[in-house]
Amino acid sequence: MMPHLNPARRLRRLVASLLALAAVPLSLTAQVGASTDIITGVVKSPAGAPVENAQVEAQSTETQVTRRQRTNAQGKYTILFPDGGGTYRLTVRYIGFQPTTLTVTRNGDDDRIVRNITLGQNTAQTLARVEVRGARRPTQQGPGGGPPAPGGSERVVDGVQAARLPVDASDPTAIASLAPGVVLTGADSSGGGGAANFSVAGQSSQSNNVTLDGLSFAAGFVPQDAIRGTRVVTNTYDVARGQFSGGQVSQTTRSGTNVIQGSLSYVGRYRDFTLEQGGTTGAFGGAFNQNQFGAGVGFPIIKDKLFFFGALQGRRRADLLPSLLAADNATRERLGASPDSVNRFLGAVNRYGVAGAGGVVDDNRNADNMTVLGRMDYSLADAHTLTLRGDWRLTDQTPTRVGSLALPQTGGTTESRGGGGSLVLSSRFGTSVINELRAGLQVDNRTGSPFVTLPLGRVQVLSALSDGTQGFSTLQFGGSTSLLSQSDNTVFEATNETSLLLDEGKHRLKVGGLINRTGYTQDQAFNRFGTFTFNSLADFDANRPATFQRTLASPERTGSTVNSGIYIGDTWRPRDGLQLVLGGRVESSTFTGAPARNLAVDSAFGRRTDIIPSDAAFLPRVGFSWSKAQPANANGGNPFGNGALTIRGGVGRFRDAPNTQLFAGAQTATGLASGEQAIFCVGAGVPVPDWTGYFANPASVPTQCIAGGPPAQLNTARNVTTFDSDYSNPRAWRGSLGASKRLFGRFSLNVDFSAARGEAQTGYADLNLNTSPQFTLASEGNRPVFVPAASIIPTTGAVPTQLSRKDQRFGSVFDVNSRNSTEQWQGTVSFGGFTSRGAIISTSYTYSDARSQTGFAFGGAGGGFASATTAGNPNLPEWATSAFNRTHNVIATVTHPLTSSFEITAIGRVTSGSPFTPLVSADINGDGARNDRAFVYDPTTAADAQLAAGMRTLLETSGNTARSCLRAQVNALAARNSCIGPWQPGFDLQLNWRPTMFKLDRRLTFSLVTANLIGGIDQAIHGSTNLRGWGSFTQPDNTLLFVRGFDAATNRYKYEVNERFGAARGNQTGIRLPFQVGFNLRYTLGPDQTRDRLRAAFGAAPGTRLTGSGIAAGVGRFFPNVPQQIVEARDSIGLTDAEIVRLQVLADSIKVQVDSLTEAARAVVEKEGGNPDPAVLFGVKLRPFFERGTRLRTRGLDGAKAILTADQWMRVPARIKTPQGFGGPGGGGGGGGGRPPNE
CATH class of the missing domain: 2.60.40.10 (Immunoglobulins)
Incomplete structure (x- = not known):
């Protein structure tokens, strides 16, 4: 009783x-x-x-x-x-x-x-x-994968908080963007969900990890009503956390309880409530319709014993498809293509008989998403709890992967199906031993289907635009290079942790282990039907392509990686206010499904194609959190007093999970006849396209270069990928030191410094590239070129890359190594609290300086690599500003109660621009990659009058950032990431109304939410014709020079200047992000326990008015x-x-x-009134x-x-x-759960 x-x-x-x-x-x-x-x-x-x-x-x-x-x-x-x-x-x-x-x-x-x-x-x-x-201490804890360890830093947003903010509550990346120091890196290039598309500590997004209920979860989304909370970990020293060296997004799902409770939700976005920027309407205006319905409910089956929670969510988004046909003349000009050039292009496509290939493509792009989740929690006894969870998901999109300057026929359809399940068994043995076992299986199937099986046609167009500048664009038609694909993936992961509580709980010694097996089967060759590239509209009219390249064969890939780890650590609390965490972790990886051995590669390069090295690393970590112990009556029992200063920090080593995509690419890149094969034709070796013949019979697409071209093109180029003996998963040493202090009773100040040194970062060298220059370009700072000058096609400047090979039997022979590094220094100042009127604010400013030796990513063409930019030997890494660096980053969130029923929330951010590199439009050094940095010509000394005029115009008319970048590098080869894009501001609001009428009892929340409000402000201030691009987050045009030919007599390329280089202003971009108003509804099911306890405290019955x-x-x-x-x-x-x-x-x-x-x-x-909001009443009023x-x-x-x-x-x-019941934040009552004074 x-x-x-x-x-x-x-x-x-x-x-x-x-x-x-x-x-x-x-x-x-x-x-x-x-x-x-x-x-x-x-x-x-x-x-x-x-x-x-x-x-x-x-x-x-x-x-x-x-x-x-x-x-x-x-x-x-x-x-x-x-x-x-x-x-x-x-x-x-x-x-x-x-x-x-x-x-x-x-x-x-x-x-x-x-x-x-x-x-x-x-x-x-x-x-x-x-x-x-x-x-008391202004640190962060909450949902996801266990409590934080001392010394770490993270941001926690529970499901209810996320629903109150103008942010997609179901998107882990959107939640991650609220954390200080997190840099968004763009959408997932695969078109699917699940990627953690952000950077932490200067590491790539592939260095991040997403978990659901403590297990890796690559699917990326679950029903919004099933999310209990999301934790964004940017620093941690807990040895139990592994498989990442960047950041971790950890989500937990809701469970059933002794109380029947749940929620219903609706998210609506409508084209009719959209203000399209700059007068742009239709597909390029960015307006869309979206309807999302969700529901979740939990209840007890047996009180205190057996509980169930289930949730589902369905979403359909429909927007107009942005394509070349959907663009009006003004939009085409913003994209760098004049209406006359587009009309000539469309006329030629129609003349070649493939304008109707693929049939009529829907003008509406539809994306359907559905996900279901169920969870059962069973208390076997007070000492044992079993949790079972299952989920299923579906994602379809059609049409998809259609470029803004491409015909709709170049796209296709993607489908994804997946699901899985997990179990968690939490056990207590006696009073000192805790054990937690987790295991889960996830399966995923993705398919892509192109609208038409044709080669892709790319036409490079230089247009005279109406503003007097020249614009460069690439118009596309034909088939897709990537959509004919299918992949099946499975992920099994199991973890177990045993904890021993010692010395009356002062020590928690834990020992644990992990095993993760990721298996895959892939059939997704890139460029299966080939690509014809035309250097000009005149060449396209004459059906005279400059190059043709095609992947001839790419066998199915099947394999798996196994990542395992063990760890031991101790969390020691010698006294209240001081915690130490110390431990070590060992992780190792192995790969099954190694490719076949090629003895010819052995003898020519001394590398084995059939060996992918295993990898192991020791990861020590230590962290601490210290605050001055306060007596029970600190601040006179005032919970609003100034809390003790807290200092935290630590240092540790972290390691990425294996990159299965990298290994899968190596399986078919053996150089054997059974492996992947490709052709690359230039000059007279390029076949003359027969577009109608290809459409009628895809088997007639050329499989070899024609006679008359360079001799090396007569054979197919077989690319090879090998792994150096030093290869290992990327790792990073990271350390941090921070301090927190409560100020004026209601505010907190946090100052954090961190440093990261990425080691064993993945790089590669092309062993088959002859890096001894055949000649140099004297007019470009003696840039080395690796093919003979006589082999470069004079009319187009196309380079026969096979002539740069040491061994003509092979194309590129990539040696994947771990010799690159990254480094980052970062400082963050955060200030937050609540005002006397009840407004809750959270602001942060982050300064970052990140540098790296690598500038490429995986998943591109050519052996699975997108090459780092170069101005010399591409095999030599060099230090430069990291692509993930954002020097300044400010973010603020505000929640302000207007009345007891209305509140307004806001998210504002401003980020300095992203780095980019001035490039040449094509491969000019012969290494086989479009990765050559541009030479910045001085218009007063350039020998080519047309080139000099273009540079003069660009230096006089371009934006401030582009102009200053180029002027600093005149008469020099541009440095990697030497230019910085414009600042990117963002601002959105959400108005929440929780009515008390009609006996709703504040269960219903009606939200009016804005998307890209800052864009609407931009248009209101600057007008439609002078937009600053606020809120658009556009990447500047980084192509400076376009290759038009080659003069063998002077050993000089012929260039045109892209006078839109660096363009990123709102009136210069094609697709606009509009200002849109949306509507959200959320209805809470079940009793409001806080209000019922409030009523009971004052003698009122549950549900009655006070x-x-x-x-x-x-x-x-x-x-x-x-x-x-x-x-x-x-x-x-x-x-x-x-x-x-x-x-x-x-x-x-x-x-x-x-x-x-x-x-x-x-x-x-x-x-x-009689039904007040408890948090507002007691926390504010x-x-x-x-x-x-x-x-x-x-x-x-x-x-x-x-x-x-x-x-x-x-x-x-x-x-x-002794003040009773008042041990609130910053005040007496001892630490959270710690020993009170005098005891």
């Missing part, structure tokens, strides 16, 4: 809980949903002896689920709570002692709650001292008159008559002020009254202590001397 709670103490506990909840955004603690909580401690008698067989009961305040255990002979108890939420009500009972009830909350960086309890004598059946253990006088009277009881309480206890204290008189005078004085305070509070409460009441209490304590003798003061009951 629960002990009786007197109204005053019941109210104090509730108010303290609500105040702690209101302070959550300040400290960014989000006490929701760490994976598994451990509550441990020792129960003692008043004499200090351990109490055996005491009943300890813990109830989650979030789920209302209860777990129980009896203490052992040492008085120790340990309770395991999967998905408990971090805040619990503990009740301890033992015959002969007073029952004790208290509330404990895990601190942001605690990995367990340690609470030792001393029972009182059974003199009265009353509630013992209540303590709310708030998160009266202002009732709440005001309750609030008045929250401020007890300390001198009056001491007078009432005069006999036990031994007060004299004189002391009683003096205390009564003080008590009467305080009573007048308490009465005045209560009356003022009553007026405020009555104004809020009544907060000043609580602060004044705390000062009155402190005055009474100090005054009474001055009247009494030391001996009398010792006899004053602790319940009077």
Whole structure:
């Protein structure tokens, strides 16, 4: 039976809980949903002896689920709570002692709650001292994969918070973008979901890891109503976290509880509520319709034993397909193509008889997405909990992968189907051993189908635009180079962690292991039907291509990688306020499905094609978190006082998971006849296209170059990929040091510095490239060229790359190595809190300096690589600014309650521009890649008059960033990433309305949300014809020079200048991101436990309305008159008559002020109505009254202590001397779950 709670103490506990909840955004603690909580401690008698067989009961305040255990002979108890939420009500009972009830909350960086309890004598059946253990330190904890380790930094957003902000709550990357220092890197080039498309610590997006319920999850999305919370980890020193050297996005799903609860949601976006920028309408205006429906519900099957939660979500998005046919003349000009050039191109396509190939393609691009998730939680006993989860998903898009300057026939359809399941078994053995086993399987099937099986035609066009400049564009028709594909992937992962609690919970020693097997079957050859490239419209009219390249054969790839790891670590808390984490992790990788051995490659290059090295690494880590211990009555019991300074930091080594795509590419790149083969034809060796013949019979597409071209083209070029003996998965050493301090009671300041040194970063060298120049380009700073000058086609400048090969039997022979490095230095200042009017703000500024030796990514053409840019020997890495560097990054979020029913939220960000490199439009050095950096010609000395005129125009008319970049490099080869794009601002708002009418009881939230509001502001300020591109996030045009031919007499290429180089302004881009207004609805099912507890505290029945006088009277009881309480206890204290008189005078004085305070509070409460929002009422409206009441209490304590003798003061009951129920953030009550002072 629960002990009786007197109204005053019941109210104090509730108010303290609500105040702690209101302070959550300040400290960014989000006490929701760490994976598994451990509550441990020792129960003692008043004499200090351990109490055996005491009943300890813990109830989650979030789920209302209860777990129980009896203490052992040492008085120790340990309770395991999967998905408990971090805040619990503990009740301890033992015959002969007073029952004790208290509330404990895990601190942001605690990995367990340690609470030792001393029972009182059974003199009265009353509630013992209540303590709310708030998160004093402004660190972050919350959902996903276990609590944070000391020293780390992360951002936590729970599902409800995400729904309140103008952000896609179901997109992990969108949530990640809210964390300081995270750099978005663009959409997933594969067209599918699941990529963590952001950079952390200067590492690529492939260095990130996404988990769901503690297991790797590459699918990328689950129903929005199933997401309990998302944690973005940017720094951690927990040895249990692995398989990444960048960042980690960790999500947890909701579970059923003892309360039936759930939600219904709708997200709507409509073309009719769109302001298209710059007068652009239609497909390039960016407007779209989207309807998304979701639902989730959880309930108990057997109370405290068996629970179920299920959710589903369906979404359809429809927008007009942006293509060359959909573009009007103004849009075509913005894309660099004049209307006359486009009309000539379309006429030629029609003349060649393939304009109608592929049939009529829908003008609407439809994307369908559906996902279902179910979860079952079963408490086998108080010591064991089993969780089973299953999910299924579908994604279809058609048409897709159609370029803005391409005909719709170049696209196709993509489909994705997938699903999986997982189990988690959490167990406790005795009071000291915790074990958690996780295992899961995910399967995924993706297919792509092109509209037409034709070669792709690329026509490079130089157009005279209406503004007097020249624009360069590439118009496309024919088939797709990438959509004829199919892949099947499976991921099995299992982890197990055993924890040992030692020294009354001071140490948590954990040992664990991981195994991840990722298997695949792929049939996705790039450029299967070939690509014809025309250097001009005149060449296209004459059907005279400059090059033809085609992948002739690419066998199916099947293989798998196995990544395993073991770790041991200790989280040690020597005292309250100090935590240390120390440990080490060993990870290793192996690959199955090695390609065949090519003895010819062995003898020619000394490399084995059939060996992919295994890899292992030791990853040590150490972290700490320190804050000055504060006494129980710190700040006079004021929860709004200035908290202690917290210092945190650490250093550790991290390692990526294996890159299966890299290994898969090597399986077919053996150089054998059974492997991948390709041809590359230039000059007279290029076949004359027969477009109608190819359409009628795809088998007639050429499989070899024709006679008359360079001799080397007569054979197919077989590319080879080998792995150097030093190859290993990318790793990084990372360290950080930060400090946090609460200021002015309501704000927190965080300063963090971090450094990262990426090691073993993947690079490659082409072993078959003869790096001894055949000649140099004197007019371009003596740029080396690796083919003879006589072999370069004079009319087009096309280069026969096979002539740069050491061994003509092979094309490129890539040697994949791990010799590159990256480095980043970063500093972040964050400031957040809540204002006196209740607005919650969070702002951060990050300065970053990231450099790297690598500038390429995987997945491109040519052996699976997209080459790093070069101005010399492409096999030599060089340091330069990283492509992921954003020097300045500012982000701010604001939540402001306008009334008790309305609130407005906002996200604002501004980021400095992304680096880019001035390039040449084609391969000019003969290494086989379009990766040559441009020479910046001086218009006053350039020998070519047309080139000089173009450079002069560009330097006079281009934007500031492009102009300054080029002027700094005149008469020199451009450096990698030497130019910086324009700053990118972003700003969006969301208005949330939670009505109380129609008995909705604030369950329904209606949201009006904006998308690209900053773009609408841009148009309102600057007009349609002078947009700045705010909110568009466009990549500047990085092509500076276009190859038009080659002069063999002077050994000089003929160039045209792209006078739109660096163009990124809003009026220069094709596809606009419009300002759009959307509508969201969310309806919460089940009881509102916070409001029901609020009503119960004031004697009202659940679901009924509160009266202002009732709440005001309750609030008045929250401020007890300390001198009056001491007078009432005069006999036990031994007060004299004189002391009683003096205390009564003080008590009467305080009573007048308490009465005045209560009356003022009553007026405020009555104004809020009978169904107030608890967080707004207690966290905002009544907060000043609580602060004044705390000062009155402190005055009474100090005054009474001055009247009494030391001996009398010792006899004053602790319940009077110690502020009760007010251990909120920054105040007394000890650390979260830590030992309270004097215990």
